Amino acid sequence: MVAGVVCAVVTPFDGDGIDAGLLRRHLDRLIASGIHGLVVAGSSGEGHALVVEERQALLDLTLSHVGTRIPVMLGASAPSTRDTAALCRFAERAGAAGVLLTPPYYYRPTIEELRRYLGEACAASGLPAMLYNTPDAVGTDVTPDMIVRLVDEIPLAAVKESSGKLERIGELRRRVPKLALYVGTDTIALPGLRAGAIGWVTGAANVIPAESAALYDAAATKAADRLFEQLRPLCALLEECGSYVPGLKAGMAMRGWPAGAPRPPLLPLEATLAAEMRVLLAKATAGSGAPLPV
Numbered sequence: 001m002v003a004g005v006v007c008a009v010v011t012p013f014d015g016d017g018i019d020a021g022l023l024r025r026h027l028d029r030l031i032a033s034g035i036h037g038l039v040v041a042g043s044s045g046e047g048h049a050l051v052v053e054e055r056q057a058l059l060d061l062t063l064s065h066v067g068t069r070i071p072v073m074l075g076a077s078a079p080s081t082r083d084t085a086a087l088c089r090f091a092e093r094a095g096a097a098g099v100l101l102t103p104p105y106y107y108r109p110t111i112e113e114l115r116r117y118l119g120e121a122c123a124a125s126g127l128p129a130m131l132y133n134t135p136d137a138v139g140t141d142v143t144p145d146m147i148v149r150l151v152d153e154i155p156l157a158a159v160k161e162s163s164g165k166l167e168r169i170g171e172l173r174r175r176v177p178k179l180a181l182y183v184g185t186d187t188i189a190l191p192g193l194r195a196g197a198i199g200w201v202t203g204a205a206n207v208i209p210a211e212s213a214a215l216y217d218a219a220a221t222k223a224a225d226r227l228f229e230q231l232r233p234l235c236a237l238l239e240e241c242g243s244y245v246p247g248l249k250a251g252m253a254m255r256g257w258p259a260g261a262p263r264p265p266l267l268p269l270e271a272t273l274a275a276e277m278r279v280l281l282a283k284a285t286a287g288s289g290a291p292l293p294v
Contacts (some may be wrong), residue, residue, distance in 0.1 A: 001098065001128060001158045001180040002071050003198040004036025005212045007196075007205035008044035010038055010248050013060060013260035018058055020292035023258060024064055026198065026206070029257065031069050034213030035205055038062065039100050042075035044136060044203030046245060048105070049263040054082055056090050060082035063095050071097035073130065074151045079104050079211050081117050100201075102132045103140040112148055112173070119154050128157035131211055134184065135163055137286035144225045160201045161192075168193040186235035190228040193219045203244065205260075234280040241273050250274050266271040 007030050012022035030038065040062050043056040052057065066072055076087035076099040089101050101121055102104075103114055122129050126241050135141035141163060142150075152157065161168050162184030172181055173196035182199045183192025189200045193216065207213040211231055218224040221238035238247045243266075247258045250269040254277070260269055269277070 001039040001044070001130065001200070002169050003180075004200075005034075005216045006037040006039060006073075006199055006201040006211075007035045007207055007209065007212075008039045008042040008075075008183065008203045008274070009062070009216070010206045010245070010252065010259050011041070011045045011047075011050070011201070011263075012084045012258070013263055018054065018061065018082065019260055020061055023061060025280060026252075026257065027062060027065055030205070030209050032079065033065070033209035035070065035138040035209055036070045036199070036213070036216075036218075038066065039072070039073045039075055039201065042100055042132075042203075043102075043134065044206065044245060044248060044262050045075060046266070047075040049079070049266075052078070052087065053089060056094070059096060060089060073098040074099050075100045077102040077104070077132070079106055081120050083238060084154065088121050088124040088127065088129075092122060092127050096127060098128040098130060100130050100160065102134060102138050103142060105138040107168065108139050111149065114140070114146070115150060115153060118150065123153050129155070130158040130160055130180075131156050131183070132160045132184070132201075134160075137162075144168055144175060146180055147172065147179075148175055151179065157230075157254055161197075161284050163279070164188065164192050166195060169197050187232055188241055189235070190215060203248050204238055206233075206248050207238075207255065208234065211284060230286070231284050234277070237273070237277060237280055243269055247273070247277060251277055254281055255285075260264055 012019040050248045074091040074096045158178040158180035160182045164185045181197045182201045183197040186204045246269040252259045
């Protein structure tokens, strides 16, 4: 598992399909900005709104363009174990570096159901699997106690901890030291890195890629505190406004990086939130140096 900033890449749409040209330009932008790894078809990439074949096409497009420059993972979760396992198998055949797995959404599985779901997904391929704990999104909170039980039987390689509970990073580091830990809540990115996470998996990096990479690079220094204070209000708006994906796409458009509209049922960001975002984005990117490639 790569250390650093892993961007959960937005999926640019053109009408009903994926806009391959916008995707390629955005991938180049992220890499040029210093991003260390990518996840496609995750929650920021509207993976829930993509059919299996679209996720496969998105991964193929990404891998063919990125090549060996940085590792690419696939968001492989689906409500059914069958579809999740099929996506894991495809990811391995396509050449992905790993898979990102949430608990099955909508359902609230028991620990035994979750063990079987994750176990079959991991058994479907030889790829490293990152468990994505995002209870607000999927309705299941995979607690440290549960993770300790799961890793005894399932070859998980990493955890993206997005409960917003900072203390879990330190607890997981102590109790399951073999797991690579990533902070997934943007508003605690810097404290999470300092608590022992080896990286930050974030959708915000679509909008502030160079700034996100700079925060990771400076995490052990006082300069990081100043930069995080600059970035955190924008991250808080994205996480708390209830429109994370529309916010990402709106923020990208404000920077001159179009990514199309979100796929229904999501709608473009409301005007009042967009106005607030414009102010916070200007503050977040103030003094960031040379303009990024577009």
